Amino acid sequence: MSTALQDKVALVTGGSRGIGAAIALRLAADGADVAFTYQSNHDRAAGVVEKIKDSGRRAVAIVADSADPVAVRAAVEQAVGALGRLDVLVNNAGVGILKPFTDAGVDEFDRTMAVNVRAAFVAAQAAVPHMSAGGRIVNIGSNVADRTVFPGFSMYATSKAALVGLTKALGRELGPRAITVNLVQPGATDTDLNPADGPDAPAQVALTALGRYASPAEVAAMVAYLAGPEAAYVTGAALTVDGGFNV
Template sequence: MNELHGKVALVTGGSRGIGAAIARELAARGADVAITYQSGAAPAAAVACEIKERGRRALTLQADSADAAAVAGAVDEAAELLGRLDILVNNAAIFLPGAEGIDELDRTLAVNVRGPYAAARAAARHLGAGGRIVNIGSNVAERVPFPGLTMYALSKTALAGLTKGLARELGPRGITVNLVHPGPTDTDANPASQPNAAAMAGLTALGRYADAAEIASVVAFLAGDDAGYVTGASISADGGWAA
């Protein structure tokens, strides 16, 4: 697989979980990859090492996605140090379970909505024709089966409007913008071995958690040339959660 050879990607929150899987998959398909991380320098370095072992360039950038200036700065730095920018994956997010306060709402929206907007705004200065923006949403934007998810669902639902709006704004320049809604995915933050995992898996049509690589492959498709006529779309890779 070499369809992304010569391309440069930035994955926010790429040091672990779905973000790390996306970074690895883009590198496996030929892209040089920059990742941002908030505090986990060691995991970010480990992902970068894996990317370099594939013969690709890698870059790690510390940036709190709640800080719009830091996010925009990371985009600009990635483009400068790697020479260009072709793909932005807005993956960084937080989930504050059961939170109800305004301060927690502000933090959630800052990371999950304002951060992607700031990154996309900065990326638009660097992306050319054929550029790709892929936003990472959530299955709970489509279906909220139990309490405690209101803030997270709100923030992830907002990405649908962001995606459609950006698709219209950037479409005339040949840049596509799409949204992927992952379902329950086996990561360190949401392991398939946790006590509630069976109940979560039971809400999907397939009855199981996703492997992070399964989400990454959908993102990689949207980042490639074969998805050139797909834009403004919300794609559920959720195992039938919303079926």
């Protein structure tokens, strides 16, 4: 078990399943105490908490809708209150509403931007006052920010492209405080929302240089690197983990 994050505290938004759960578990395995948010699945959240505690670290599950900025700020304060500090923020919570551009509603666009972009902005704004030098913010984007191959991704790709600008700007602004801000852009990853054995998988695999999906743990490994001491000189970067889909 790694000690790269020994006695650090991390908050992962959307941490009860998929990539978010893998991130929460990896940060705990590296020595961090972990708080994470989730929206409704109490059983899954309890399962992640149990696994983190089994690894010897403290865990807190916080109910929060990332579309609600008040709830996002409250989640940061609750994490700090429960675990005593905050060193790492991972903005992972996201929503993907996929439909033809001509059929997309303004309310759907607004929710996509609220969850995928505004929540990351608000969470970072709430977290930074609690962070000292060496703090880490990692945003989870998508490789579709750079290459949108399939139709129906107009809202999702717009939101993930916005995270590129947010990451660069925050990296510049928080650099003097020795707080790094980086972006991880996964490609096709085997989760409930996009399973490797699902009907859409063959088309995605065919365009991937490595010819397979990522596991959530492979994405979490990049997050763990950026959260750890070896990435102290990396900031404002967008790191793509997509098996060569975008090459």
